[in-house]
Amino acid sequence: MNNETIAPAKPAETEVEHGGLGDKVASPFLDSKVPSGPVSERWNKAKFEMKLVNPANKRKFTVICVGTGLAGASASATLAELGYNVHAFTYHDSPRRAHSIAAQGGINAAKNYANDGDSVYRLFYDTVKGGDYRARESNVHRLAEVSVNIIDQCVAQGVPFAREYGGYLDNRSFGGAQVSRTFYARGQTGQQLLLGAYQAMMRQVQRGSVKLHTRREMLDVVVVEGKARGIIVRNLVTGEIETHMADAVLLCTGGYSNVFFLSTNAKHCNVTAAWRAHKKGAFFANPCFTQIHPTCIPVSGDYQSKLTLMSESLRNDGRVWVPKAAGDKRKPSDIPEEDRDYFLERRYPAFGNLVPRDVASRAAKAVCDEGRGVGDSGLSVYLDFGDAIQRLGEDTIRARYGNLFHMYGHITAEDPYKSPMRIYPAVHYTMGGLWVDYHLQTTIPGLFALGEANFSDHGANRLGASALMQGLADGYFVIPYTLGNYLASEKLSKITPEREEFKVAAKEAQERITKLLSIKGTKTVHEFHRELGHIMWENVGMGRTREGLQKAITQVAALREEFWRNVKVAGDADNLNPHLEHASRVADFLEFGELMARDALHREESCGGHFREEYQTPEGEAQRDDDHFAYVAAWEWNNGDTPPLHKEPLDFEEVHPSQRSYK
Amino acid sequence: MATQTNGSKKPMNLKLLVWRQKNGMSKGAMTTYEAKNVSPDMSFLEMLDVVNEDIIKSGGEPIAFEHDCREGICGSCGLMINGVAHGPDEGTTVCQLHMRSFKDGDTVVIEPWRARAFPVIKDLVVDRSAFDRIISAGGYISVNTGQAPDGNAIPIAKQSSEDAMDSAACIGCGACVAQCKNASAALFTSAKIAHLRLLPQGDPERAERALRMVAQMDEEGFGSCSNEGECEAVCPKEIGMVNISLMNREYERALISGKK
Ligand SMILES: Cc1cc2nc3c(=O)[nH]c(=O)nc-3n(C[C@H](O)[C@H](O)[C@H](O)COP(=O)(O)OP(=O)(O)OC[C@H]3O[C@@H](n4cnc5c(N)ncnc54)[C@H](O)[C@@H]3O)c2cc1C
Ligand code: FES
Numbered sequence: 024m025n026n027e028t029i030a031p032a033k034p035a036e037t038e039v040e041h042g043g044l045g046d047k048v049a050s051p052f053l054d055s056k057v058p059s060g061p062v063s064e065r066w067n068k069a070k071f072e073m074k075l076v077n078p079a080n081k082r083k084f085t086v087i088c089v090g091t092g093l094a095g096a097s098a099s100a101t102l103a104e105l106g107y108n109v110h111a112f113t114y115h116d117s118p119r120r121a122h123s124i125a126a127q128g129g130i131n132a133a134k135n136y137a138n139d140g141d142s143v144y145r146l147f148y149d150t151v152k153g154g155d156y157r158a159r160e161s162n163v164h165r166l167a168e169v170s171v172n173i174i175d176q177c178v179a180q181g182v183p184f185a186r187e188y189g190g191y192l193d194n195r196s197f198g199g200a201q202v203s204r205t206f207y208a209r210g211q212t213g214q215q216l217l218l219g220a221y222q223a224m225m226r227q228v229q230r231g232s233v234k235l236h237t238r239r240e241m242l243d244v245v246v247v248e249g250k251a252r253g254i255i256v257r258n259l260v261t262g263e264i265e266t267h268m269a270d271a272v273l274l275c276t277g278g279y280s281n282v283f284f285l286s287t288n289a290k291h292c293n294v295t296a297a298w299r300a301h302k303k304g305a306f307f308a309n310p311c312f313t314q315i316h317p318t319c320i321p322v323s324g325d326y327q328s329k330l331t332l333m334s335e336s337l338r339n340d341g342r343v344w345v346p347k348a349a350g351d352k353r354k355p356s357d358i359p360e361e362d363r364d365y366f367l368e369r370r371y372p373a374f375g376n377l378v379p380r381d382v383a384s385r386a387a388k389a390v391c392d393e394g395r396g397v398g399d400s401g402l403s404v405y406l407d408f409g410d411a412i413q414r415l416g417e418d419t420i421r422a423r424y425g426n427l428f429h430m431y432g433h434i435t436a437e438d439p440y441k442s443p444m445r446i447y448p449a450v451h452y453t454m455g456g457l458w459v460d461y462h463l464q465t466t467i468p469g470l471f472a473l474g475e476a477n478f479s480d481h482g483a484n485r486l487g488a489s490a491l492m493q494g495l496a497d498g499y500f501v502i503p504y505t506l507g508n509y510l511a512s513e514k515l516s517k518i519t520p521e522r523e524e525f526k527v528a529a530k531e532a533q534e535r536i537t538k539l540l541s542i543k544g545t546k547t548v549h550e551f552h553r554e555l556g557h558i559m560w561e562n563v564g565m566g567r568t569r570e571g572l573q574k575a576i577t578q579v580a581a582l583r584e585e586f587w588r589n590v591k592v593a594g595d596a597d598n599l600n601p602h603l604e605h606a607s608r609v610a611d612f613l614e615f616g617e618l619m620a621r622d623a624l625h626r627e628e629s630c631g632g633h634f635r636e637e638y639q640t641p642e643g644e645a646q647r648d649d650d651h652f653a654y655v656a657a658w659e660w661n662n663g664d665t666p667p668l669h670k671e672p673l674d675f676e677e678v679h680p681s682q683r684s685y686k
Numbered sequence: 687m688a689t690q691t692n693g694s695k696k697p698m699n700l701k702l703l704v705w706r707q708k709n710g711m712s713k714g715a716m717t718t719y720e721a722k723n724v725s726p727d728m729s730f731l732e733m734l735d736v737v738n739e740d741i742i743k744s745g746g747e748p749i750a751f752e753h754d755c756r757e758g759i760c761g762s763c764g765l766m767i768n769g770v771a772h773g774p775d776e777g778t779t780v781c782q783l784h785m786r787s788f789k790d791g792d793t794v795v796i797e798p799w800r801a802r803a804f805p806v807i808k809d810l811v812v813d814r815s816a817f818d819r820i821i822s823a824g825g826y827i828s829v830n831t832g833q834a835p836d837g838n839a840i841p842i843a844k845q846s847s848e849d850a851m852d853s854a855a856c857i858g859c860g861a862c863v864a865q866c867k868n869a870s871a872a873l874f875t876s877a878k879i880a881h882l883r884l885l886p887q888g889d890p891e892r893a894e895r896a897l898r899m900v901a902q903m904d905e906e907g908f909g910s911c912s913n914e915g916e917c918e919a920v921c922p923k924e925i926g927m928v929n930i931s932l933m934n935r936e937y938e939r940a941l942i943s944g945k946k
Contacts, residue, residue: 097831116813117814119760122760136838172834175837177837180887184847186841186847190843192838223829235818289754290753326725326732328729328732332757429777436784547743593742599807602738
């Protein structure tokens with residue numbers, strides 16, 4: 024175990040549980056700061072009660088924002104507009120490359136433009152239910168409320184959302200909803216939303232209110248007098264370790280799906296920023312809640328470096344099926360209707376192909392486990408547009424999904440207009456993340472987490488088109504209020520980079536880099552990452568068991584030990600070295616993967632994306648245990664020893680937990 | 687551009703000639719590598735991954751290249767492959783290029799983008815921050831968070847929105863500059879000007895935007911456009927030269943209207 028950070032300050036007499044069953048006693052360390060009163064009035068009430076920073080004083084505050092995806096770019100732009108002095112960091116060469124750029128399908132908002140019965144309340148309801156009752160109601164309601172402002176803001180920025188012939192905004196429907204509330208820009212919604220936020224941020228760069236630091240990787244949070252006061256970053260071009268001070272730090276650093284090696288995330292997505300913050304005292308919430316997306320292009324060979332998502336919107340018109348008989352190797356066109364099993368339509372007649380992601384993924388795995396999967400590997404199912412093309416014509420389908428079909432054709436060399444696509448589930452999104460209160464503040468005062476990096480709004484399963492919504496809600500409409508409240512309430516002492524805390528953190532960051540290069544072992548970083556991914560996918564993936572998880576904990580620990588003894592990191596630390604960057608990220612994944620398995624092991628129930636095979640209904644649906652597990656599991660770093668678990672019980676005042684039914 | 691396609695699944699062996707350069711200060715040179723047992727289903731970058739693993743195992747330093755999404759959308763990747771930005775397939779980034787576009791025994795020359803405004807940082811990685819500065823000069827609509835009216839307040843003709851989207855699809859990869867003999871950034875800059883010009887929201891700042899973005903483009907050291915059309919031919923998002931004509935009109939209109 025490589026413990027290079029200082030131990031987080033922790034009161035001695037904490038009584039916390041070490042995993043296992045137990046009742047839902049609130050941890051004294053987790054004050055969610057949720058306002059009282061009816062859920063629909065809480066955000067207004069909170070906004071009114073929050074302290075304000077007077078306009079002339081805002082420029083006296085410096086805010087560090089790590090990450091320039093939807094959450095980071097929207098926060099940086101908005102805070103700078105308000106007058107704060109913002110420093111934005113990204114490891115990319117340009118803020119516009121953040122992983123948010125890859126989101127395809129769309130963004131939800133309770134506009135009810137379709138006049139089909141949508142409302143803030145319904146979006147709130149669908150999200151709490153979709154999250155399988157493991158999200159905080161107050162946060163979700165706020166998300167639904169501000170969703171409408173997001174669309175307005177993006178339209179005003181020039182985001183070219185799809186429109187109807189009358190010139191008004193068009194909507195489509197996504198999994199887990201029976202209304203059309205998803206706004207989209209062809210299959211490039213994330214790109215257009217990110218460019219909107221990026222441009223708003225670049226406008227502030229021009230005005231000097233945002234200082235942009237590209238090709239910088241954050242390696243540590245610096246905590247002074249119990250508060251986050253800066254970060255340590257590595258300049259990826261020169262290798263220099265830099266120290267940056269601030270009055271508050273925002274982590275907008277995205278999700279950790281790449282702990283599985285193969286995922287739909289961009290190659291560089293990683294857990295480093297969140298993990299280093301965790302080691303400085305920020306609790307990590309629900310790390311085992313990961314989302315497996317049902318519609319991805321199946322794996323084709325060992326050299327495979329990532330998986331490609333086919334937007335869920337395809338399920339609006341595509342029908343999912345496999346042959347009825349196991350081992351049926353006929354071409355899809357030779358399999359007549361009566362020999363096909365449209366298993367989602369069969370099992371879930373009310374939602375059909377539009378069931379939520381976790382349900383669709385598990386159903387696909389189940390038919391493949393029965394030997395009815397298609398393709399060479401038997402690890403895929405068909406997504407068939409034959410009917411839709413017949414009904415609507417190829418041109419309509421091309422207009423709706425042209426770029427996705429093009430991408431599929433490119434990767435597989437098959438023509439999806441002629442034969443059905445083949446898809447299989449892949450890791451896609453992480454609902455878990457740094458624990459934050461209603462103000463998006465972590466357990467370290469002054470350290471906030473936004474976007475996919477926090478755990479807050481999606482419970483155990485995220486609905487499609489809700490991540491973009493959350494990232495922008497956090498950045499445009501929540502943090503501007505809650506950060507002001509923090510800065511107006513706290514008395515922050517004057518500090519300089521000469522302080523011990525900065526020097527120690529910088530030294531440790533440097534030593535870790537030196538250590539990685541000095542091991543000179545025989546196994547490459549890539550090999551370690553792939554091996555870790557394999558352990559995680561097999562044991563902490565779509566179906567989890569007690570034995571598998573226990574095995575994963577031991578195997579990850581063993582792999583980590585081997586890594587620090589036997590990794591081979593090429594190149595040097597004084598020039599751009601992507602290989603070294605990867606090594607440092609994999610080292611963190613090797614610690615984090617163990618925590619994920621621990622969390623999955625302790626949660627003896629199935630909910631949302633967390634499916635414990637021991638806990639299922641006779642029909643094979645996830646079986647929650649609300650009596651024992653209706654809480655947020657927040658883990659505290661314990662210097663590599665068994666981490667203490669803290670619980671934030673969840674109260675459902677509005678949406679009463681029931682078994683989710685999409686039948 | 688003709689695309690040869692290798693229809694078979696047979697593994698191939700290729701010879702790679704790759705530009706290696708330690709950093710911005712040092713001189714670079716072409717180095718030869720063998721890529722063995724390449725599956726036609728691999729992507730070009732996956733082929734480089736495999737070559738890199740071999741290099742590391744034999745004690746060398748892996749070839750640095752930029753990439754991230756590997757889905758053709760982040761704009762990180764970009765290589766000159768046999769003299770063509772992003773390689774032989776049309777409308778494709780190098781991360782989406784598959785080895786089935788090559789054949790056994792081919793020699794493949796791999797170089798970084800070459801342009802004065804894009805200095806090499808290492809091997810195949812260049813500095814494209816000039817593009818960010820062009821955007822920050824005016825590639826936005828000035829609206830603060832919270833100022834926006836209802837999203838449906840202004841109807842926008844479907845066609846205008848579609849046209850704007852065509853221009854907005856630019857991923858900022860820099861292929862247009864790399865392929866142009868003048869190293870002009872006209873396609874990149876004009877795509878943003880056009881995107882915002884084609885929507886009513888962009889109207890109030892249109893003159894100012896055109897003047898400032900064009901000025902920044904010149905200041906960064908990009909060459910001027912002489913209508914070669916190479917940019918359009920290699921653009922992975924198939925952004926057209928019509929954007930450049932629109933930019934020129936916008937620029938002239940702004941000059942005539944006397945706006946600074
Ligand atoms: C293929 C795909 C399609 C998707 N489609 C949809 C969709 O249609 N609808 C939807 O709602 N959601 C979708 N999602 C999910 C959604 O895109 C993401 O959850 C969301 O964009 C995350 O935004 P973010 O701002 O939190 O993080 P990111 O966009 O991941 O940004 C992270 C930022 O942090 C920076 N960073 C990270 N670590 C460090 C560090 N240590 N130092 C410095 N910088 C750092 C990165 O450089 C980057 O700028 C999709 C996801 C995938 C994978
Ligand atoms: S890696 Fe993102 S476009 Fe190629």
